[in-house]
Amino acid sequence: MQKYEFEVIEEYFLNGEHRFRLKEKNSNIIVNVSAENVDEAAEKASKMLSNLLK
Numbered sequence: 001m002q003k004y005e006f007e008v009i010e011e012y013f014l015n016g017e018h019r020f021r022l023k024e025k026n027s028n029i030i031v032n033v034s035a036e037n038v039d040e041a042a043e044k045a046s047k048m049l050s051n052l053l054k
Helices: 038-052
Strands: 006-014 017-024 028-034
Touching: 006 028, 006 038, 017 038
Parallel strands: none
Antiparallel strands: 006 017, 017 028
């Protein structure tokens, strides 16, 4: 899996879900994911970008 570096833009709760908006530093792509913590959010965002940028 490709290595991405993220910056947390926003952390919030919506309908009982903990959500994160992350920005990939090199491409400025913003990803919105549901996760328990920042590390899990970054992992989910990395998987999402890997699938999208194939």
